[in-house]
Amino acid sequence: EPEVTQTPSHQVTQMGQEVILRCVPISNHLYFYWYRQILGQKVEFLVSFYNNEISEKSEIFDDQFSVERPDGSNFTLKIRSTKLEDSAMYFCASSEDRGNSPLHFGNGTRLTVT
Amino acid sequence: DAKTTQPNSMESNEEEPVHLPCNHSTISGTDYIHWYRQLPSQGPEYVIHGLTSNVNNRMASLAIAEDRKSSTLILHRATLRDAAVYYCILRGHNTDKLIFGTGTRLQVFP
Numbered sequence: 642e643p644e645v646t647q648t649p650s651h652q653v654t655q656m657g658q659e660v661i662l663r664c665v666p667i668s669n670h671l672y673f674y675w676y677r678q679i680l681g682q683k684v685e686f687l688v689s690f691y692n693n694e695i696s697e698k699s700e701i702f703d704d705q706f707s708v709e710r711p712d713g714s715n716f717t718l719k720i721r722s723t724k725l726e727d728s729a730m731y732f733c734a735s736s737e738d739r740g741n742s743p744l745h746f747g748n749g750t751r752l753t754v755t
Numbered sequence: 756d757a758k759t760t761q762p763n764s765m766e767s768n769e770e771e772p773v774h775l776p777c778n779h780s781t782i783s784g785t786d787y788i789h790w791y792r793q794l795p796s797q798g799p800e801y802v803i804h805g806l807t808s809n810v811n812n813r814m815a816s817l818a819i820a821e822d823r824k825s826s827t828l829i830l831h832r833a834t835l836r837d838a839a840v841y842y843c844i845l846r847g848h849n850t851d852k853l854i855f856g857t858g859t860r861l862q863v864f865p
Contacts, residue, residue, distance in 0.1 A: 645798075672851065676799075684799060684842075689851035697851045732798045740848050741787045746798030 643667045645747035647733050653753045654723055662718045662750045664733030673716045674734040674744060675708065677701070684732070690716065691739070723754045759843045764860040767833045775828040775859050777843030782823050785848045790817065790828045791855075792839040799842065799855070802828065838863045 646665045654660045666673050675687040688698040690708050707719045716735075720727055730749040736742040760778040767773045779788065790802040803810055803817045805826075810817040816829040830837055842858040 674851070676853075676855075683857060684793070684853075684855040686852040686854065691851075699852070734798070739851050741789075741804060741846065743789075743801035743804065744791075744799075744853065746800065748796075748798050 643745075645733055645735055645745050647731075647747035647750050649750060650748070651751045651753070653755065656725060656754055657722050660720050660723055660752065662720075662731050662733075662752070664716045664718075664747060665714055666716055666733065666735030667745055668714070670735035670737050670745070672696075672736045672739050672742070673708075673710070674736075675718045676732045676734065676746075677729040678732065678749075679726075679729045687718070689739075696739075720752075723752075725754050728752055728754045759845060759856055761841070761843055761856065761859045763857065764862065766862045766864065767830075767837075768864050769835060770832050773830040773833045773837070773861065773863075775830075775841050775843075775861065776825065777827070778825045779843070779845055780824045782845055783847070786845040787848070788817065788819060788823075788826050789844045789846050789853065790815070791842045791844065791853070792837075793842070793858070794836075794839045800839075802841070804846075833861075833863045835863050835865065837861060 648663045673690045678684045688702045689696045705721045709717050732749045734744040734746045736744045789804040791799040793799045805817045818827045840858040
């Protein structure tokens with residue numbers, strides 16, 4: 642069964658550094674998402690992306706965050722200047738359509754900011 | 756965003772059926788009821804969704820109350836691999852996002 646893959650599985654970075662998290666969504670999917678989960682807390686929506694633009698974003702997704710689909714297969718989340726509180730699991734997801742298409746999640750990248 | 760209420764935790768023995776309840780008394784007419792689960796150290800996984808009628812798939816069944824103010828996810832025969840946090844989520848037709856609550860942590864005992 643096709644799956645969403647995320648790299649790296651664990652990223653350690655120093656505060657203030659830029660970090661790029663990478664995802665390869667399922668190939669025929671059109672909608673892409675980033676979620677995050679701080680240790681011990683809920684899974685939180687960050688952003689959705691369709692047709693090369695952001696379709697919806699949360700309050701968490703401020704100017705420090707950006708997303709890009711640089712080619713036909715990758716979907717990236719960039720954090721420009723990481724803070725300690727950015728430490729979390731970051732999950733990428735994709736779906737065939739919006740509305741009620743199921744989301745398929747990757748297994749996440751654990752970001753540790755020191 | 757319409758809210759859901761689930762028990763914090765439930766327990767089951769292996770090979771027994773499990774009924775996971777969810778209350779969503781403020782559901783609107785266009786909200787679908789989605790269930791996802793999260794196994795330890797993994798991303799959320801889609802389980803099932805429905806609008807009004809009961810739904811079955813290879814993973815589970817979803818029973819939706821006639822007034823749609825509650826639903827029940829049914830695992831027909833729990834296995835150890837079903838131990839996870841189960842999330843009941845209402846998803847509007849005009850939004851992309853899923854709002855995750857704290858879910859129900861299901862423990863399955865051999």
